[in-house]
Amino acid sequence: MSPLKSRKERPWWRDAVTYQIYPRSYADSNGDGIGDVEGIRSRLPYLKQLGIDAIWISPWYPSPQHDHGYDVADYMDIEPDYGTLAQAETLIKEANDLGIKLIVDIVPNHTSSDHKWFQAALKAGPGSPERDRYMFRDGKGPNGDLPPNNWEAVFGGCAWERVIEADGKPGQWYLHLFAVEQPDLNWENPEVVAHLEDVLKFWLDRGVAGFRIDVAHGMFKEAGLPDIRKDPAASMLGTEHKPFWDQEGVHDIYRSWRKILDSYPGDRMAVAEAWVSPSERIARYVRSDELQNSFNFEMLTTLWDAKEIKTKINNSIDALEEVGAPTSWVFNNHDVVRSVDRLDLGLTNHGDTTLSRQGDPKKLNIARGTLRARSAALMTLALPGGTYLYQGEELAVPEVRDIPEDRLTDPRWKMSGFSDRGRDGCRVPMPWTSNPAGAFGFSTNASLKPEQAWLPQSSWWGTYAVDTQDGVEGSTLSMYRKALAIRKGEEGLGDGPMEWIEAGKDVVAFERPGDFACYINFGAPIELPSNSQVLVSSGPITGHTLPTDTAVWVRLVS
Structure with a gap:
């Protein structure tokens, strides 16, 4: 582990808490049922109060929306449904003025067929x-x-x-490795290379702090485009040879991009969405002359099990330690079943379809899933490195499973022969108010009903709204705000050393600088050290007894 530096001395991205915004689903400023740039801008005070360091905005470029923006028709403008380039520039400036960095999504593997x-x-x-x-x-x-x-x-x-x-x-x-409307670019063509470099400069000139790189392990394909070698055992383990993923050529791209990022002031950065295996492969993307960050997807595929989670934390930290890069923890994003459901039902995001990952909703224990999701949040916010949160995670919203089939929009639905319901369940518009008017406050149009938003909101959606949790002791939103405030005040949280604490086989516990410790209990109630002072917990705690499925931050006082 590198020596501890103060937050003023280290690059912001080493331990930033970044909040992902799915623009269609965050806030609708013009009443059309679709989120937009001005809607995001109107919620900057909320984000500032939440305590995050940066926001990452999923693709906001002109697009026919076959894959909701990941089919880009023009990399240097804004989707008309979302607003204008001038509005985006204002959003970037106002976010920066509030001390919030802004990262944009870049989609270099493919364009829209409308491009x-x-x-x-x-x-x-x-x-x-x-x-x-x-x-x-x-x-x-x-x-x-x-x-x-x-x-x-x-x-x-x-x-x-x-x-x-x-x-x-x-x-x-x-x-087209994805939808038929998403043709893959040829990255051996110099014109493609030059154009995407111009795209980076275009947005950097407008003040963005960096980029989230979609399908960062794609772009280059194995010479000759050979057939996939079918191996049922390897396929089941997720290690099947794929001649279009994780090819050596991608690293030359990122060395060139790093030079561009380093030529701008303010520690500009890029984070890779790279699903590679084994975990040691991810270190290749964050070497000192390549990208600064890469998503750590270990927690998207984990069971709620102390031994498994501890092993994945060790693997993740060890994999990057040699290159001196920080780990970035992720429990939710726009592509996976929400952690409330996932951690209760034992889903791991493995399987051929999203349907196979969604489990049986009749077996879902919402209370238990919520406890686990909240505990997972406290755990990740206490670990070394950065954290990426997904909109609504701070409200503990569950997966929405009752979207009518005729309202499903994910291309997975059609391309799977209508067997895979896709990812719409984690993309339903944010609930801001418990009152259903304006689609639970998502829209400025008070007459817009929840079912009229671009993805329909369920009748129960308002019970998770911001206004039902704002200022309420013990609410998930209050827990996030409290934890993020503590994190900002603790120099050792984020980019600092970590030591394991042995507290039993069903407990994950670790100590951080400043006599700070985090305990997560996966089994029967345990007793915390008698010298522990509780800072924040994911659920009710009586005295020094930590219940099951509960996490706590403590100060170990002498």
């Missing part, structure tokens, strides 16, 4: 410079009727789509 480059590629034909910006290939078989290889799309089905050429006949195929 002017792809439209030009369709018109230009095989062998053209326009097609070379993407992954076009001739098909197999006598008439090219078969796809170029056996790759499958992440969202389901074949990863190749055949186009109709100018003469009206079926022609080449293009690669």
